[in-house]
Amino acid sequence: MQKTSSRLLALLSLLQTPRHWSGDDLAERLDVTPRTVRRDIDRLRELGYPIRALKGPSGGYRLGTGWQLPPLRFDDDQAVALALALQSAATSPAIGEDAVRALSTIRQVLPSHLRQRVDMLQITAVTSPGTGNASLVGTQLLMEVSRVIHACEELRFDYGHDPTGPAEHPRRTQPHHLVTWRGHWYLIAWDLDRADWRVFRADRIRPRTPTGPRFTPRDLPGDGVAAFITGRFRGTDGSTADWPCRGEVILNLPARAVAPFAQDGIVEELGPDRCRLSLGSWSWTGLAATIGRFDTDIQVIGPPQLTGAFADLAARYANAAGTTRSTPAPGADTSR
Known part of the structure; x- marks a missing residue:
């Protein structure tokens, strides 16, 4: 025993x-x-x-879930996967600093043989042309705005280009969605003083306390969050790609974890561990393959062509997994 x-x-x-x-x-x-x-x-x-x-x-x-985080135990593969995920997240403008601190904590307690495996892989962030000016948004701000959205509470905040300088008049809003697109976090909200929908850059928001009264959410105009965001920015910066194939899925991952790898996709936060991803590609198979790289369960929202592409890829992968290795691949080393 x-x-x-x-x-x-x-x-x-x-x-x-x-x-x-x-x-x-x-x-x-x-x-x-x-x-x-x-x-x-x-x-x-x-x-x-x-x-x-x-x-x-x-x-x-x-x-179950508790009110505090007790010590956890990971096997070797889980520990390496966690460290590599944090190293990838460290390149994110939104949560990079927190990820670096978490990675340092994990690395200190890794056994030497696991630490060597982690240190062998060094990740360098390469910024795409459309995300060169990615905004820096604190984790605490994102968490607070997310909490207010899910509580359906009015949000008052100062808004300005310079976080340390003078801001515009305080904004009174009914916040509805927190999304990320092309390296920036945005708040979609109903502006009470202007009686219209507005999109605010999250890095320019300075919340005021306390929050306002609860409200009944109104419907967002158009065909969803992705169409609303792209419609607001189309033609203003020339960066919205009109992909021939575009689909939507729900991933069991936090929006902050998906955003750095979503390219020009739109990520909508649905909860602490769920988000909606709207992404485009030149083909349905390519789109399904791109979404499949997120290591989590996938719920397809639409369209049917994307569902079919996932089915086609599943059949191909199943066939590849069942292929025997009796015949060596061309150029394979058979000397061992």
Whole structure:
């Protein structure tokens, strides 16, 4: 039997997987009795891990969400993936500083063999022609604006080009969407004083407190957020590409994580861990392949051609995965 400390770490690793575990399953995996599992669950709870008990014939457990972030445990592959993701995020204008600090924290506790794997890959940010003047927006500002949007509270803020200089008259708005496009974060809101829709650069917003009363959201005109944003900017900077194939999907990733890799796509925040991505390409297959590089579940909003392209790619990838390796590829080294 494992020592208690090793067994607790193994139990925590199992509970971090996105599934329910019965007490019997955990006992079998850890080679202990169900009674020992119950005691270990209590120990983890005392350490601050929010473990939920599930009712049923055999009972069950899963790791829930809590009010604080307890220590986590990652296997080798997860630790390397997390470090590389943070290294990529460090190139983002919006969350680069926070990502660098998080990467430094992770790197300090990595075993030497994992640290060497991470250090072998150095990522350099290459700015596309349309995003040379990407705006710097603090994480705290994005979180506060997002909170007000989801709470349907009026937002008052000063707005100006220079964050340290004089601002325009305070704006009173009903915020509706927080989106990112071509390196900039934008707030779409109904301006109460002007009685019209407005698009505000997030890096020029200085919120005032307290926020205003709650409101009932009104419908955004047009065919959605992507069409609204591109319509407002079309012709003003010449940067909107009229792609022959354009689709929309929902990704189970934060908008801040998707934005740096969305090229000229439009990313709409839907929640802490969900966003809507509108992206264009020269072909439906190319569009599906581009979206597929995000390592998460994908929900296709439309159009049907994009759904068909995903099906075609899935068949091709399944065929490639089932290909035997009895015949070496041309030019392959067969000397070993």
